[in-house]
Amino acid sequence: MAIITYVIVAKSFYTQLNVHLVSEALMKPFIVVRDPEAFQLLADETRRKILYLLRVKEMTVNQLAEELGLTSQAVYHHARRLLNGRMIEVAREERVGHLIESYYRATAEDFLLSTGKIKAKSVHDKEHVKEQMTAVFKAYKRLGLDVEYDDSKISRLVDLWAKLQAGCSGCMKPELEDEIWGMEELSVLEKSIAGEIMGSLLMSDEEFATSEKNRRELRAFLRSLLKKEKASPVKKLKAVA
Numbered sequence: 001m002a003i004i005t006y007v008i009v010a011k012s013f014y015t016q017l018n019v020h021l022v023s024e025a026l027m028k029p030f031i032v033v034r035d036p037e038a039f040q041l042l043a044d045e046t047r048r049k050i051l052y053l054l055r056v057k058e059m060t061v062n063q064l065a066e067e068l069g070l071t072s073q074a075v076y077h078h079a080r081r082l083l084n085g086r087m088i089e090v091a092r093e094e095r096v097g098h099l100i101e102s103y104y105r106a107t108a109e110d111f112l113l114s115t116g117k118i119k120a121k122s123v124h125d126k127e128h129v130k131e132q133m134t135a136v137f138k139a140y141k142r143l144g145l146d147v148e149y150d151d152s153k154i155s156r157l158v159d160l161w162a163k164l165q166a167g168c169s170g171c172m173k174p175e176l177e178d179e180i181w182g183m184e185e186l187s188v189l190e191k192s193i194a195g196e197i198m199g200s201l202l203m204s205d206e207e208f209a210t211s212e213k214n215r216r217e218l219r220a221f222l223r224s225l226l227k228k229e230k231a232s233p234v235k236k237l238k239a240v241a
Contacts, residue, residue: 038085042111046070047078051087051106058091058103079104087111129158146227153225160221164214 041047050064059067065075082088083104091105133154137147149157180186180194203211 041085054088054104054106058105060101126158130154147225148227149225160218164218
């Protein structure tokens with residue numbers, strides 16, 4: 001960002017104008033977000049708009065409030081939550097009279113939401129995944145699959161899914177995953193493939209055997225939910241094509 005470079009070069013000039021540079025770091029191309037609480041932050045439309053604006057330029061709470069047509073108090077509340085979620089940061093502070101005004105910016109241009117390993121023992125995470133699984137099963141009906149499920153079956157499915165995910169808890173370190181996603185020479189799909197292959201390469205024989213066992217258990221449970229096939233999903237997709 002040219003504006004950050006300019007501020008770095010002209011530090012002494014900005015000091016005379018009562019401007020304090022808080023962060024010299026350039027905005028990152030992306031950040032991998034794994035915290036489920038951070039996912040909830042982006043569910044709010046106002047916070048998404050704030051994040052979008054702060055990707056473009058540094059702004060104060062008052063400037064954001066004017067742009068969004070909201071009160072400064074309301075925007076401050078949203079900004080604090082985004083700040084705690086590390087999605088925005090204070091880029092610089094400027095003294096205006098007896099007050100110090102903070103200029104915020106997004107911490108990255110893009111945020112990659114990664115659920116990582118599902119923690120079935122966490123009620124909050126599990127309820128969120130149950131909602132996702134239910135939505136998936138509802139969508140399957142459009143493919144001609146008639147799946148029988150209720151809350152208890154969905155709960156059991158999430159447990160089995162979490163068990164499968166936990167089968168190789170130490171295979172892929174978060175730092176390594178971030179490094180793969182930071183490889184600019186790879187596309188998003190290629191990064192995903194690279195992560196899958198790396199996880200398989202790092203998996204021990206014991207972890208692989210456990211993973212296969214858990215996968216078979218999950219598949220058997222899924223098959224038990226399938227009441228009947230109204231039409232083959234593959235045939236239906238071919239017919240549409």
